[in-house]
Amino acid sequence: MDKVKVAVLGGSGYTGVELIKILLRHPGAEIVAITSRQDEHIADLHPSLLGRLDMRCEPFSPDALQAKGTQLAFGCLPHGNSMESIPPLLDRDIRVIDLSADYRLRDVNVYQEWYKEPHQDAKNLAHAVYGLPEIYGGRLAGAKLVANPGCYPQTAILGLAPLVANKLIELTGIIIDSKSGVSGAGRTPKLNVHFPECNESVSAYAVGTHRHTPEIEQALGDIAGEPVSVIFTPHLMPMDRGIFSTIYANPTRAVTESELVELYRGYFAGQSFVRVRTSLPATKDTVGTNFLDLCTKVVRGKVVVLAAEDNLIRGASGVAVQNFNRVFGFDERTGLM
Amino acid sequence: MDKVKVAVLGGSGYTGVELIKILLRHPGAEIVAITSRQDEHIADLHPSLLGRLDMRCEPFSPDALQAKGTQLAFGCLPHGNSMESIPPLLDRDIRVIDLSADYRLRDVNVYQEWYKEPHQDAKNLAHAVYGLPEIYGGRLAGAKLVANPGCYPQTAILGLAPLVANKLIELTGIIIDSKSGVSGAGRTPKLNVHFPECNESVSAYAVGTHRHTPEIEQALGDIAGEPVSVIFTPHLMPMDRGIFSTIYANPTRAVTESELVELYRGYFAGQSFVRVRTSLPATKDTVGTNFLDLCTKVVRGKVVVLAAEDNLIRGASGVAVQNFNRVFGFDERTGLM
Amino acid sequence: MDKVKVAVLGGSGYTGVELIKILLRHPGAEIVAITSRQDEHIADLHPSLLGRLDMRCEPFSPDALQAKGTQLAFGCLPHGNSMESIPPLLDRDIRVIDLSADYRLRDVNVYQEWYKEPHQDAKNLAHAVYGLPEIYGGRLAGAKLVANPGCYPQTAILGLAPLVANKLIELTGIIIDSKSGVSGAGRTPKLNVHFPECNESVSAYAVGTHRHTPEIEQALGDIAGEPVSVIFTPHLMPMDRGIFSTIYANPTRAVTESELVELYRGYFAGQSFVRVRTSLPATKDTVGTNFLDLCTKVVRGKVVVLAAEDNLIRGASGVAVQNFNRVFGFDERTGLM
């Protein structure tokens, strides 16, 4: 079988380079182009790619991508920018897996409320598939446009899905206390992620205002079949990568820990990348992998869910390849084990 | 005025060395002895003390401490060990500020439930003062035995005190999600705090079973005048020092953020070491100091309190000196600014 | 072609787990046994292996390994222990790639001098191949016993090989100033690698006495055809993995930087895993890979070589698989890209 020709849009950031590394190992994908505003060899932007990929970044051009036979583009562009760049690709029959937030929220009003700008591409938004394979896997085969899920939301959605699906918890007031490594903030230097500022320090940010909130609520609402509301607090951790979410929910009836383990194991049976554990997870157990680790506890009548993942792989580029595999009919694990 | 002659019991750990450094700057204290089972020069145990303190550790001996004129001993011993060592000091009229957990819980049954061994010194427990100066300050002057508070509890108790005192929140189901640097785990090498294990990783531990839980509840119960119950989840952060607690509570009536700031500023008016902020705190802002930083938010109807401190200073040795200052009538800030 | 049946001896440490992860991706290898004194499931020792390898550790038994058809054993045992365990395997026609130091030094007197104990297996030492493929590659095909090289020595030997081979530098007084991440110290908790001790700190250790010194000198002597002597100073860096060596040598004649680049590119032409760079390397560029990055500078008449690698992969388990590939005739890069 011929390899699928793929392009990476926006190759200069952290999700771009992770994606490239995974694709280089993928037997069914061939990178034909990497776009960037920085007109440089990809290995000059990311020296870790020296000797692994001999390719120069090119300016974004839908025609040039089409001319190269691109079948799918991974979008690693900033939100806002994505919804400008993607329509001309779709018009040329190039599929897209978009790692930005632009096609995640179905309701343009919710988008505008949280992103403070109007959505520009309601047409394609209408058919975009939210790419969380464990929940929306059935819609991924052959999808034209996949909205790759956010890093935090995956821990929250998968961490809560079995509870919400079974109405085992109250659907309001769910607390999601998340801790993320610094790579989640991107590669643009800023004071808050300047090494001597954030090293050896823990802080909260965007308390009550983080844009992943509506994304979490949309997916949990889908699972529940009714609205869900959460309090989501992200924190910055002094480490490169990894997200750990500690989730607190009020059960609707008394539950035991063994019952929860059974529930989670059943819910995720057959899923390649969700590990339901009885030991407490650590982000390090997941670093470099596409696994998301879950552990459930009952503490003084509350359900506590502990979720860990690598924010760049499971949280972004790994799940993007998992989606790619499902879109093109590869084994979901291809390139990811 | 003569300097107060003090001894440090258990000088080989992290709280011991922090205490020594603070005391070396304190104009009203003179270290007359450091005890340790390790028969070594203190600067061999802690090379940072080279050229700053020329003293050899000695075995613990109440008689020897008395012979040196010790007026107060800081106990940096493990729990269990403390309640064996402290009674003979009190019998010799040596005051004690105990940094262990042995005299923090007033109810010996609660002690036994959480520490899995019977309390051995109910007699002195009866008069021990819980050394959280902002709450129990009135009882500290002249105290014979001060139970220095735990590191996590201070963030939780002070973070919640104004709310609990005013019955502004429900007193059950309060969630305290705490993140601590590794020094909180002590200086004994173990696999979970071996550098390559915990570096670049975040994990939860002792979920639902951490011994600081009853300590938090006891103090909050004192403030509320009725029982308080909390869900406390500690996490290990890849950094040396610092605790960040994110606290979630259900208000009993609608509150605004500005109202909370005013409430907190009023409650802590005149306190030297509590900083009520409107900006989000970071542990780094407090490292090396005795300050505890607090910020309050209202998120979707919940009150969120963010608290940060240096776990070794504010969380242990700094507040111990703050207690020392109050016991002997020094300005509370002496040696701590 | 059938997969080669391999065993991992000593699976509880860091080189063991890295090796397992690489072998799981290797299309030509099948792990049939992992030995450890810890009678546990491998994923309990290393939670990162959850869902990736379902295997229980077993006690070391040459007969049991033979019964499982083991064709090659990777030895991840401590030195001393290795030379006891390996002879019975070789006697059973099980090949060995030994990651310990036991078969690296050809001269048993040198071994005794640096390791402070007599060598116990001179017989097999006589035919062991020092497994640095770029230098001794010709001897690896079909080798029975490969002494996998040390982490530091690879940076020094490959960093200096082109200079020494061409007698472009003086062969005495070469300075090798190396900086290593903490995983190089192994997985046994000790005070010097306890997180709060070594985090946020840089220190030197084993100054003038590190056992990698004779290993470096032996290989460089082979390349030079005459004795070489070095001053080797290892340092501990506050990071998980990575070695950076800064090497200073006196050229025997004036050299230019461009001449050195050409020399190095020529010397390593065709090598898969040595990247000769003109930009300054960083250990991060190599982390997670089997690459060793080299850059040469001329500073005030001295040659300065900068070398970077991942100490656990290129420095141990990756090069072990590179050796495995050469022993069994696989493409050298199999499982390593």
Next chain:
Amino acid sequence: MDKVKVAVLGGSGYTGVELIKILLRHPGAEIVAITSRQDEHIADLHPSLLGRLDMRCEPFSPDALQAKGTQLAFGCLPHGNSMESIPPLLDRDIRVIDLSADYRLRDVNVYQEWYKEPHQDAKNLAHAVYGLPEIYGGRLAGAKLVANPGCYPQTAILGLAPLVANKLIELTGIIIDSKSGVSGAGRTPKLNVHFPECNESVSAYAVGTHRHTPEIEQALGDIAGEPVSVIFTPHLMPMDRGIFSTIYANPTRAVTESELVELYRGYFAGQSFVRVRTSLPATKDTVGTNFLDLCTKVVRGKVVVLAAEDNLIRGASGVAVQNFNRVFGFDERTGLM
């Protein structure tokens, strides 16, 4: 005695905030002004100063500083900027301790060679005192302009001074391999010091071109009474603060380690802030202090000196206060213990 009125020029960076913290503890200094282009409260720039200093930054104005009775200004400005700002202060009889590089190099040609711009203030350069108290202490009392020494140079100069003064080593080809924490790169966000870039990584930079080279050589030349030349290689370490220098020199005659210890102890006898050790130093032993730790070894005929300091305190703001103390006749240790 009245306190000396001091100003801090350029309060927004790391040396500025460290200096402020030290001065707040200094019984003989009163901060009357902090200048910055950022028109903000100092605690908004540095939240760690909350509750410790209630002062707004002001634009730099020599007249305003004079009007406030400023007796001495600490210059924490970038080089180039310093030599523009300092002359008008000196003209108003305000003394200056300049933490920039502008007045360190006596020879304007050397300045131009390394800093790539002409020196603008030869007049004041002529009377500037290089503020390394252990070497130039005799010239500090009453000095009008002190050029505070660089962070790296102090480890190199003090590390080599006893050897150079006694002509115990060859004066050319001395190798100084230095490792620094990231705060040494300043507070301006840049890609190379962006957390996910430099965390968990070691790299060299400015190999052969670092501007501290001539500063080291000038001071060592003064001590030797003849030219000294060094090869200086700085490295970036993944930690906030600390410098570790490993220095290699060729002795002019055979020396023993015990002889070196004696030499160093004699040379630094009576110095408050140099600790000559027989144990290997670690930067952590010095963090938060003004101490510089030295240890000497003899390895295969070479002298190896190991030097450690806190780059922000001993390497900048601490030694600035040490200089301040000497200029105004305070005990050198005031505010620094």
